[in-house]
Amino acid sequence: DAEITQSPRHKITETGRQVTLACHQTWNHNNMFWYRQDLGHGLRLIHYSYGVQDTNKGEVSDGYSVSRSNTEDLPLTLESAASSQTSVYFCASSSRGFPSYNEQFFGPGTRLTVL
């Protein structure tokens, strides 16, 4: 069955370190997204991609970067981790056409703690 996976599921790091969160999907979706979820907030969009070599900034992109070298993967990099980036990170993918019609399929999330 197709799926979307994230690794690691839990990560503790120190302020100033570079961290990369992996996202891999086997849906063959063109669209991929990274969100963060903080207590008391919904999901806020960090970066997104509509295809290979395409990346775009979302509403909370400062301090994050992504690259898309193939259809399946969209790794999220925190250039220099800050305590404000402690959060749960969700990756999602979607396709415009039949049968999902833009439904987003979410990964299980990565809980990141920056000390």
Added chain:
Amino acid sequence: AQTVTQSQPEMSVQEAETVTLSCTYDTSENNYYLFWYKQPPSRQMILVIRQEAYKQQNATENRFSVNFQKAAKSFSLKISDSQLGDTAMYFCAFMKLPTNAGKSTFGDGTTLTVKP
């Protein structure tokens, strides 16, 4: 920019009863999708129901239905015959079409607890 508001941070309902979760949104667009997603305590978020703005008929999926009021920019979710497995956080989401395909704006969520 679009905004999505869920005015009920927490709700509870007795098993087998009906509950309605509220969602309002602000947009000047005419062509868009609206979604309700469910996030159980296990955290994997899944789609509950989807509504295309051009459709006047309210979407229904088994025990889940929506009341879509386009003029009022309201999109509420009704859960009938509530079950313990419905306990979750529910997010309302807006997606503009066609240029922002797949990019959604989410509300802050409503935590629903179904009590036995």
